[in-house]
Amino acid sequence: MTSISPIAQQGFTRIACMGDAEDVERPIAQETPIAIEYQGLGYAVLMATPADLDDLAVGFSLAERLVDRPEQIVETGCHVVDRGIILRVVLADECVPRVADRVRHRVAESSCGLCGIENLEQALRPLPRVDEAPAPANASIFAALAALADHQPLNRATGGVHAAALCDAGGAIRLVREDVGRHNALDKLVGAMARSALAWNGGFALVTSRCSFEMVEKAVLAGCPTLVTLSAPTGLAVDRAREAGLRLVVLARSDALLLAR
Template identity: 65%
Template sequence: MAMVAAMDRTAPASFTRITADGAAEPVTRMLAAEVPIAIEINGIGYAVMMATPADLEDFATGFLLAERLAERAEDIADIDTHETETGIILRATLAGEGAARVVDRVRHRATDSACGLCGIDNLESALRPLPHLPETVLAEPGAIFAALAALRDRQTLNAQTGAAHAAALCAADGTIRLVREDVGRHNGFDKLIGAMARQALEWDGGFALLSSRCSFELVEKAVLARCPLLAAISAPTALAASRARDAGLALAVLARSDSLLWMGAAA
């Protein structure tokens, strides 16, 4: 996959499109960029967010308003965008009461804060190296189609609310062994991984199936949980695909009843 500059909004990636009847063909698809964006306020490192690098002044403004650090856009004197090799730093300047709120908020929270180049340090920590997964025999695409067909009936919370994501542990043949749900896709996967740990369950040649897009954080969770294959019903971001490739995690994305896109070890 092509390298993505910090300010690129998209990047091309190569997949193999596999249909339910077994046909396969190479395809190229544009993926949305996902990069770490460090937000500094009055020289203080406040947060690192994973986002698409577009409309960054809007993003910073909305973030400051949502955090109640600014009461209106006019409270923000300036927003400077600084591109680095590992991501983007948004340096915002707050005046008046907003400046005091930042200092007070940072003083009372558990995360680290620093000045000057702290944004660069935070960006690098956001993209720490992942362990490389060992080569293993992966489930066949047919197993993913089978799991997809069975997932809906296992999404009890979503059936009641229409507002929950599912994360499923699937056997090598596509049988769903365990499901966890949550309104947050990250939370659902955390719950599944935690349940597997508590019950001493292994992947055993199976895979994880997520009812969400394949974001950077979910790829990292899969790798750290030693999951060999991650399937998701929506597309990955460019960063997610790159991190999966580097860690040896196979991806099956845009998984639908009739086709999916495969990236990684041969299907």
């Protein structure tokens, strides 16, 4: 969709502990302003990796509750401009009133789920209950953790991006999306799943980030039964997960993990 590469080369001065210095170049991840428009109306600006933007458009639209299913997205178009990218999304007619209503409650543009929302009722809208599913075995989670690095080519090159992975019940990684923003990585994963009609089927999501309430809400709205994060949760994330029936596994490491209660 875009001619902007997700990776750039940057010059650095490498300084060793003994004081030696040398000029080096290394790849870094691009962070690009992505302005999302619906029906020609500016909605949000995300700071994101300029890759898999079709997936981002679908996943973000679902997370914002502007659509209920990917078929309600009629068209997406990506346009490179001087300072970033405009991602234009056209929705089915029945979804247009949702955009107008949501825009009325936004006072700023942001990549997160709370910034720019005018009131607390809009910020913390009720969540649906997640369908019950068997808990993945601990061994499955450990297997996915061990395999994740092999599915992160962008992070392997740059060391600077998050990943969100769809893992099956046995811990095998079926799909991964990467982005400099943890929210965007999960939106891209959900969007890619929706576009390919992939279901959780007793599996779980694994994300390489802390567990903020936005990550919980995105997982719940995607119907994910279990969310596994590498870092710690916030109190609000735990509360929202409990309310929605989302199984939350946090501080997942190669030798231990915590199950939020």
